Amino acid sequence: MSIPENFLKQLEQYSELSHREKEVFLEIFGRSKNRIHVAQELNISESNLSTCLTGIYKKFCITGNGPVKESRLREYLNKRYSQQKPSGHLTTDDVDDSIDTLVQEIRKQIKPYIKEKCGTMRVLDMRQPIKLTGKQGIYTNVNILEEITGRKRLKIAELLQNCDPDNFERFGLRRVKEKRVSGLKAVQSHSKLMVLGKPGAGKTTFLKYLAMQCIEGHFQESQVPLFITLKDFAEVLKQPDILEYIAQQFSSCGVTDTRVKTEQLLRQGRALVLLDGLDEVREEDTKRVLRQIREMSDQFHNNKFVITCRIAAKEYTFEHFTEVEVADFDKEQIAIFVQNWFQFMGQMQGERFIQKLKKNKPIQELATNPLLLTLLCLVFGESNDFPINRSELYKEGLDVLLKKWDAKRNIERDQVYKNLSLQRKEDLLSQIALITFEQKDYFFKQKTVEVYIAEFIRNLRDADTGKEALRLDSEAVLKSIEAQHGLLVERAKGIYSFSHLTFQEYFTAREIVANSAWESIVEHITDKRWHEVFLLTTEMMRRADELIRLMKQKIDELYIKNPQIHLLLAFINQKSNSIETHYKPVAVRAFYFGLSHIFTGEISFGVSFDSISLVKSADFNLGIPFAYNKERKLVLIPQLNLEIANLLGLSKILIEGNRCTFDYFLAIAYALTFTCEDDEKGAFNLATFLDLYRSLSIIIEYAKKFDIKLQLVLVTLKQQLPDPDKYQTSFLQWWKESNQDWVKHIRNVILEYFGFDDAWKHEEETIKLFRQYYYTNKLLIDCLNSDCYISQKLREEIENTLLLPFNI
Secondary structure (H helix, E strand, O other), X not given: OOOOHHHHHHOXXXXXXXXXXXXXXXXXXXXXXXXXXXXXXXOOOHHHXXXXXXXXXXXXXXXXXXXXXXXXXXXXXXXXXXXXXXXXXXXXXXXXXXXXXXXXXXHHHHHHHHHHHHOEEOOOOOOOXXXXXXXXXXXXXXXXXXXXXXXXXXXXXXXXXXXXXXOOOHHXXXXXXXXXXXXXXXXXXXXXXXXXXXXXXXXXXXXXXXXXXXXXXXXXXXXXXXXXXXXXXXXXXXXXXXXHHHHHHHHHOOOOOHHHHHHHHHHOOOEEEEEEOHXXXXXXXXXXXXXXXXXXXXXXXXXXXXXXXXXXXXXXXXXXXXXXEEOOOOHHHHHHHHHHHOOOOOHHHHHHHHHHHHOOHHHHHHOOOHHHHHHHHHHHHHHOOOOOOHHHHHHHHHHHHHHHHHHXXXXXXXXXXXXXXXXXXXXXXXXXXXXXXHOOOOOEEHHHHHHHHHHHHHOOOOOOOOHHHHXXXXXXXXXXXXXXHOOEEEEEOOEEEEOOHHHHHHHHHHHHHHOOOHHHHHOOOOOHHHHHXXXXXXXXXXXOHHHHHHHHHHHHHHHXXXXXXXXXXXXXXXXXXXXXXXXXXXXXXXXXXXXXXXXXXXXXXXXXXXXXXXXXXXXXXXXXXXXEOOXXXXXXXXXXXXXXXXXXXXXXXXXXXXXXXXXXXXXXXXXXXXHHHOOOOOOOOHHHHHHHHHHHHHHHHHHHHHOHHHHXXXXXXXXXOOOOOOOOOOHHHHHHHHHHHHHHHHHHXXXXXXXXXHHHOOOHHHHHHHHHXXXXXXXXXXXXXXXXXXXXXXXXXXXXXXXXXXXO
């Protein structure tokens, strides 16, 4: 049956044919001539005729073998012709109305399938799937970096800008700051998008979210979402092309004439093609899948395409695709995710999670990865807290990245790195971590880390130790660690780091434990960078006695000959012996040690807060209470700040007869005078004044029990202050005129009471030494209070000798 030539010439595919292909097309389908006659008519060989037909079938997206293709194309052309107007002309409005009807028909038929495939998520040890979108959905909006961080040409010095390696803020090392845009905006802005990301960054979840938003009519509502898991497509029996695979999906949803309708959708640019997990395709399937994607995106270029892939997993580049990177979660995204996660368990649990997270920066680092954040939520949900032993939590997170995440989805990776057992992978990462951490290398060059890898591989059984083989293998191993596990990541062109400083610290501690390198680690006892490594090491040891004893010995060796430290410890011991209390002597010594910071140059509230932390730690989890609450339960005032009066207002019943507590409140008043003294920045206001006034009132009540003379002096000083109930509008004027004399007077009174004199005013180097001595003892206490296992005898020995003069 012939089809009118004028109809054939109106088809959009006809304009894409070459001159020769158009002649063959019209002869066979417009004039119904057979192949032999067409070859004779056009004076071409049968081989050339076959080549022309292949090009024609490709333009019309016809697949099959031999005569099947001709029959399929003829069927398609007849159907198109039957849909035209009686006038015989196929108008633009006809095409638009027809395709709109088709889009809505298919959207309705595939909606249950999309909701089933993309509407939920279930990962790790979740007991059941949870909804992705809607009021009870877990989804948290994804942010996109439009510039791939690993491709920026930066130097290590630029990455470390504004970061002191000796006194760093760990979050400054976490990532390179880049401008972010929302994931939806990125998809709207680019017709072809390659979304790259680290393992567990949320790439699949993002693609599912796009499919759900589309099918629910909230995004690209005039398109049909085509969600394709590339691993599943690649492993289908008989290896259909991607159009046939889509047609098969449509058919399972009840769509008829699937091949024709698939082609119509794509020809008219009405598909949102979502191709998930290019990195998960097996090596033997990769070339075929890449070819299919390239041909489909080129042939149907007016559709919107989004592909996801792990960073560094595939080196192939799609010419017309824009590559972007999924950004780590920021604090706001973490909070939203946690709120969504715990919405069924009550708001309080979510808030408790966030509060606990804020106090634990190493764990907070891990929460920037959605997969690890999910793990943290699962762990927290079991006990309403994070584990005491953080090393066990980190190990569980590493197990997820090293083996569970791929294994649960039945994904196979390349062979070079696969031949390393889990134990050897961890050994390799531990070796790299210790070397780089000791050298203060948070960022390291690719060539440098490849040398470390080559040295490790060289010692493996059956290793090819040839220079070129080692070079190639070390490069492949590095890329595999990045692509498969995301534990080493490229921060700039040719510059790597661990994905989280937390993991670098964990692997460093693991290497120390594996080699029993106790003497080595104690050499870093004054280096704050090693604080977390010390804690992790003691937790990971079967028995930590040897390391704890070495730490105590090292502290004594560092300071035993220093006269200033000896003087300070003698004073602390004298003060602690002058009071009677049922609290541990070490806790009282720690209390006075903390207060001594105020009079040796450490005047800020931050140091005072540290002193409370030291007291709490030194009492070995008993704590030292500073007040009773209304239920007569002991409470620890959590911080020293300008709300101290409100905190004291919880109770006016303070510890009776506790001289230590009295000293504490005197220290508060002293510290407040420093805050109030400088009014240039508006430090002194009504709230500050009330804090000072009320604290002084409490101290006067205490002075009645200890020193009447001191009480009278303090009453006189209080009388010099304007009454806040009567003079709230004039106190600033009073302060401006009288504060210097008043502050000087009260300082002298308190200094006299404490027994300090000018001998306690030290140079900066001495103050630095006191600060260092404080830190090392705090570290020792923190290790004792971690989830480490040590003998009771050693614990008591440390408690009995901590913060005592060295001759005692």
